[in-house]
Amino acid sequence: MELFAVPDLPEIRAGHDIAALVRERVDLRSDDVVCVASTVVSKAEGRCVDLEDFPPGPRAREVAGALADHTDGETDPRFVQAVLEESVEVLMEAPFLLTETRFGHITVNAGVDRSNVRDGDVLLLPKRPSESAARIRSALPADRVVVTDTSGRPFRHGQRGVAIGWAGLSPGRDWRGEPDRDGRELTVTVENVADELAAAANLVAGEGDAGTPVVVARDFEWGAHGESDAHFRDVESDFVRQAIREWSPDW
Structure with a gap:
């Protein structure tokens, strides 16, 4: 091959x-x-989306706080909201978010990515x-x-x-x-x-x-x-x- x-x-x-x-x-x-x-x-x-499109709810703020307790820096609750909206189940909340996406893939942060994104804040799968x-x-x-x-x-x-x-x-x-x-x-x-x-x-x-x-x-x-x-x-x-x-x- x-x-x-x-x-x-x-x-x-x-x-x-x-x-x-x-x-x-x-x-x-x-x-x-x-x-x-x-x-x-x-x-x-x-x-490609902007985090402003994901105003965080109480659940996102709670998860962001839990992540911040186990990492060196703060976690943007808008990012967490984006992950939650791309997920059907959250398997782990800390020390990282492990979720199942809406099409069945289990991965960190529902695959929401911040690298190589020029037209927005994050890239969704x-x-x-x-x-x-x-x-x-x-x-x-x-x-x-x-x-x-x-x-x-x-x-x-x-x-x-x-x-x-x-x-x-x-x-x-x-x-x-x-x-x-x-x-x-x-x-x-x-x-x-x-x-x-x-x-x-x-x-x-x-x-x-x-x-x-x-x-x-x-x-x-x-x-x-x-x-x-x-x-x-x-x-x-x-x-x-x-x-x-x-x-x-x-x-």
């Missing part, structure tokens, strides 16, 4: 047609996977990333699109690319029922290909001021495996989330 960044993309702003910008710069093939950073998807969809991926895909020769984000992972330092939306592929490659090298049948292995493609793309796209938010994965082969549509765990099978719900920190 080969990965390369789409070169010379302009600063993306509200109303930009990401698919058209990519088509102008790369001769895509039908089996390519186009990985697009959520930041530019959000910018094109007008998700796309409202429905898989629908965004489908719109981009419909205007490209490539059959598969993944919307990526950078996210931390429990039990690990640092961040890596993850998939928050996809179109034209199933997120999981299902190995269950296939034999291992010793002939034993695999019973639980479902490979999260969408996340692996997002992580690979992130290595090429870079972080900070790299300015290469779209990466093409070429010659990726699915192989003779089944598919799985599972990506975000539901509450019933997410034992970590259940444990966090029951956890009461003793500060």
